[in-house]
Amino acid sequence: MINSEIKQVMADENQNESIQKMIFSEGLVLESGQKLSHLEIAYQTYGKLSTTKDNAILICHALTGDQYVASVNPLSKKSGWWSRMVGPDLPIDTNKYFIICSNVLGSCMGTTGPRSMRLDQQTMGYWGVDFPTITIGDMVNAQKLLIDHFQINQLFAVIGGSMGGMQALQWAVSYPDRVYAVIPIATSSFHSAQNIAFNEVGRQAIFSDPDWRNGNYWRYGVIPSRGLAVARMMAHITYLSEDALNRKFGRRLQETMMGSSSLILGEMFQVESYLHYQGSNFVRRFDANSYVTITRAMDWFDLSQNYNGDLVKAFSHVQSRFCVISFSSDWLFPTSRSRAIVKALNRVGANVSFVEIVSDKGHDAFLLDEPDLDLVISGFLAGIKRQRQLKNNAS
Amino acid sequence: MRLDQRCIVNMIKKKSTILDIGCGDGTLIDYLCCYHQCDARGIELDMSCVTQAVSKGLSVIQGNADYDLKNYPTAGFDYVVLSRTLQAVNHPREVLQQMLRIGQYAIVSFPNFGHWTLRLQLLFKGHMPMTNVWGTCWYETPNIHPCTLTDFVSLCKKEGYHISQWMAIDDHGEGEKAPWRRSIRLANFFGEQALFLLTK
CATH class of the missing domain: 1.10.1740.110 (Rna Polymerase Sigma Factor; Chain: A)
Known part of the structure; x- marks a missing residue:
């Protein structure tokens, strides 16, 4: 009986064949040392990758987000979660940039997670509670496989809010030469006792x-x-x-x-x-x-953990440009956390911009109508693009 | 750009690294990045100015000259610029120390409180001087540490800073006069703004 129900759920899953996926049969070694023998990453792209592959922006979604950053989610039929930010002539302009958004490892919108079929066993079934403990670093390592697949040497930017911002920061630390710019929004370099x-x-x-x-x-x-x-x-x-x-x-x-x-x-x-x-x-x-x-992966997150608790050391090899953004009424990841990130980045002489946007909308402000956020993101992207061109022309 | 900013540009070698404290909307660092191939960054107290600057793609953070300079690495920059801000910080002496810790050169401009118009106002009217530059009443002015050009020279002497360059700059509402340098005493009387390039 149980088996038949599994088949039913599987049939439901099969309705989602439209989900765009990349399959990595070599799997992924997790930070815990465990190995996922089979990895699937569901993703969406928008815009066109330039011939020199220098216009790719990776957008990292938050805890319960998905890859449908700017298009209708086929299951919920809801429009993209950041469709006010990402699209033609919008701050993250799909006419200019090639946008990649992938569902994070451990999630349930197509990327391997507890809701995925377990292929390393004889018996049919989902991973469920047996899905290994994962970290923000694992999520980023999975995304990197996807970026490698696209043969993108250096992402123009990694942008994310909340848990997406954690991934963005992790990118800058894990793959310093693979990210030109990082925009961590309403985020933190660690999960505090209150967050946990x-x-x-x-x-x-x-x-x-x-x-x-x-x-x-x-x-x-x-x-x-x-x-x-x-x-x-x-x-x-x-x-x-x-x-x-x-x-x-x-x-x-x-x-x-x-x-x-x-x-x-x-x-x-x-x-x-x-x-x-x-x-x-x-x-x-x-x-x-x-x-x-x-949520466990978020709780484990502390960028400084492998550096004796010293965030400055964690940032010592970063090469990216940073634009750190916080919101004045965010009490989940308050401005003080962003300031701590900025402070540590300053100490290593990193190139960092920082704004606190005045808003009374709380943590969720990054998803909502905040004209200053639009201005900062579009302006920052345009500015660094111009400066990169100047630099390339000069060298 | 303001005249004093153009004079600052002339002091800065191309392709150098600059930290501009009190950078406003980032006009100076934008210029240095675009036309001097510099790596120029800024700190600004006023958040709306910071938003404007970052929206131009500039590396500007919201911060305070009095508290945030300690976060920058020693000898991290070629030049540290403080234009028209020295008189508004809480601890000018410490800010100068930080500037010359962070940068090889410190570039400081400030309005000269020893200008003859201010002296006359105090002498004849008996009021705190009010001019274009010193345009706010004493009880609401952000300029809490006004000094004269010679005051500043004395402080540099006391701190052991070497003045590599200095000039007096007049900029009136309309028509700008070129910077000039004659004797410090004359400049202290006739110069509206003072601009210094310091090293340790």
Whole structure:
């Protein structure tokens, strides 16, 4: 019976044949020492790669993002998560640049992760909880295979917000000569105790769902939807600022609650209904094991870990130009974290720009309408492109 | 570009590295990058100026001359520029020390408080002088450390800095006069702006 359900889920998966994928049969050795014997990377590209292959920009998505940065996600039918930023004549202009966005390792939108079939065993099934522990470094190493496949010697830029920013920073440290410029947005060089704590609450919510079944929910044809929704709801609060929530919802009540006598159960305030909506939407598109795997990878993230806790040493070999961007109301990865990155980069004499954008939209501001962000990104890209040309002409 | 900035450009060798403290919207470093093949970077306190500068692709960070210079490596730059900012920092002496730690040369320009118009205003009106350059009331001016040209020369002597070049610059609202250097005493009386190139 269980097997037939697996086949059903597999059939669902097969509907996603339209997903663009690259298969690396040589696999990937993880930082933990474990080896993934088979690696698939789902990705999307936009624009045209120049003949000299010098106009490629890698965009790294955040925790629950996907490769559909500027096109409709075929599953959710939602438009690209950064379609206001990436496209023709937009700040990251697809008329000028070749944009690559790949689904991160461990995720569930086509790239190998807990939701992928395990090919190294006789029995058919998903990786599930057996999927190895991965790191942000592993995600970057997987992306590098894809970049190698495109035979791109040097990416013009790596851009990412939040966990995407962690990958961008990791790129600059791991492959200094392969990235001309790095734009880490609303991010940090490490996950703090508070960041880990929030992630842990989310994971515990998932684990406490009866449908979690020790991570083997997929064998039973169920998903820990309540736990996953609670995890998402809580995380979502950390993505917004108090002001943004107040502006959006204030203390407004649900219309259905007006005059109702039962005020303890059910949705009372509009903000509750908003969170419920966010939660229920999320469980339809995201795998619980992937959520656990990726939040763990974020928790492990500390750029200075291999350098005796010294971020300056971690940056000692960087060659890229940096444009560090933070938002004034982001309390998940506050400006002080970006300043710490800038400080360490200054100490090694790296070429760095830094802006804090005044916004009351919290951490999520990087995904939202922030004209100054558009200006900074488009201007920075145009400026460094011009300077690179000048430099090339001079040499 | 302002006249003092053009004079600064003339002091800087091509293809050198520059840190411009209080770089505003980055006009000077933009010019140095584009036309002098320099690697020029900036620090600016005002975030809207920083946004403008970064939007031009310049390496500018939001920061404070008083606190953030310590993060730069020793001898990391050929020139460190502080134009029209010295009078506004909290600790001018320490900022100068940092500049000559970070850079081989320090280029400093500041409005001369010893200019005759300011002296006359104080003498005859008995008020804190107000001119184009010193355009804000004493209670709201950001220029908390005004000094005269000779004051600055004394400080350099005291700190053991070598003055490789200096000039007095007048720039009025309209029509700019060329920089000039005669005696320091004359410059202290007639020079609106002072510009110095220092080494240790």
